Amino acid sequence: MKALPRLIVTLPLIAVLGACVGGEREKPQRQPSQTSRPAAPPVSPETRQCMAMLGAQHAVFSPVADRYYGSGCSTVGTVKLSGLNTDSATVSVTNLGPVTCTTATPFAAWARFGVDRAAQQILGSRIISIETYGSYNCRNVAGTARRSGHAIANAIDVSGFVLADGRRVTVLEDWNGGTPAERRFLRVVHDSACKRFGTTLGPDYNSAHANHFHLEGDGAKFCR
8 A cells, every 4th residue: 555655656757757858848840731832733745755855855954834924925835945965066045035845846956957067068167056036925926916926935036146166147137148158058047947847937038037037836837
């Protein structure tokens, strides 16, 4: 009967000591809210396959999150191109925002096989940069109520090329006013673009394209 008081004293002491080991009693962790950060929408199988093809071309790029701006404008399935690898070097691209992977893929092939090789064969120098007026732009086709391919980042406007020897060949200055070799080079790369893009427009189409090539991956097979 004497052991009973000893047990009554000892058990609360053990409980107190257990609670004090390591300092204050550990506070329960707050579980993260399941609705605090919505999950990113999955990338479509078609976009994943396209990006795999773009990577196989050794293009330097990063995926861009899908965005919808309303009024028929969006950047869906797009990438940001940082550079394009040719046979022997990396070519930079200026002023280029998000562009659909389906346009970036033929653009990478065109830069390597259509532009760089033509520059070496016709002008005797490889290219180091392709200059553009951009890709995404929420606007209509000039003079119409129809959305441009730029409104969904599906087109690139190319204005000129910088060569490794320091020369700069532009559509505006050299389509008609350049040397015979420069004029030939621009027409060769324009024709090469027609084989890779759905819509290819240049100075011979209208005055709105006097200073650039419009390259669009829309499957239209329209070359002017």
